[in-house]
Amino acid sequence: MKIKPIVAGNWKMNKMPKEGQMFVETVINLVLDIQEVSVIFAPPFTGLVDIDVNTPFFKAAQNCHWEDKGAFTGEISAPMIKDCGVDFVILGHSERRHLFNESNRLINKKILASLKNGLNVIHCIGETLEDRNAGETVSVLEKQLTNGLKDVGSLEKLVIAYEPVWAIGTGVSASLEQIENTHKSIRNILSGLYDKKQNIAVLYGGSVNLDNAATLISADGVDGFLIGGASLDAENFASIIKIVENI
Ligand code: PGA
Secondary structure (H helix, E strand, O other): OOOOOEEEEEOOOOOOHHHHHHHHHHHHHHOOOOOOOEEEEEOOHHHHOOOOOOOOEEEEEOOOEOOOOOOOOOOOEHHHHHHOOOOEEEEOOHHHHHHOOOOHHHHHHHHHHHHHOOOEEEEEEOOOHHHHHOOOHHHHHHHHHHHHOOOOOOOOOEEEEEOOHHHOOOOOOOOHHHHHHHHHHHHHHHHHHOOOOOOOEEEEEOOOOOOOHHHHHOOOOOOEEEEOHHHOOHHHHHHHHHHHHOO
């Protein structure tokens, strides 16, 4: 079965709730006739409630806690997110791993909690420049996938986003060759972990923009994008969606 491409916009800590709501309406109006692509908006938690979307548009949270409720000041749980009409949650983003010390073990707990609560998970993985230069890219990804997906029985509600840390927010995306090779490795790792070939979307993220989107989406094994900076401008984001729609 062919996987429907995904274009996801990770707003990070940007946009006020009203601004986000207007932004989503603008983007949707610019790409009204899309049929081939699923589009995911990931505002900060505060923006999730007011955004109202229908297929092929979806909402994603950028994080969640692993417990359903309790004394965890400042945290938001998977059931709370689900109750806001959210379909996806981004887990394991490089900024969460590096700025907030999230380990593969912790990410695994969040993934299991999200799946238990009926959310789809965008599981982000990626190597640092140090890892790549040391020839450790594949082993790092293998560890992130193996530990992150521990006790996850099926990949049915999973999307993988390959985001090399050195390409996030730097303006330098990975090359076509690096992306193709790494996506191939990711699929190999997944087929080692799961019995039968799983029909899972593997996205690329890291300095995707209007200029490189057409080239990057042509890479073998790339089923769409997770976009940070270039997802904040409605025209830009809509144009990238159309590029992916028309491949
Ligand atoms: P970027 O961010 O597109 O700004 O590089 C990607 C991400 O962090 O998901």
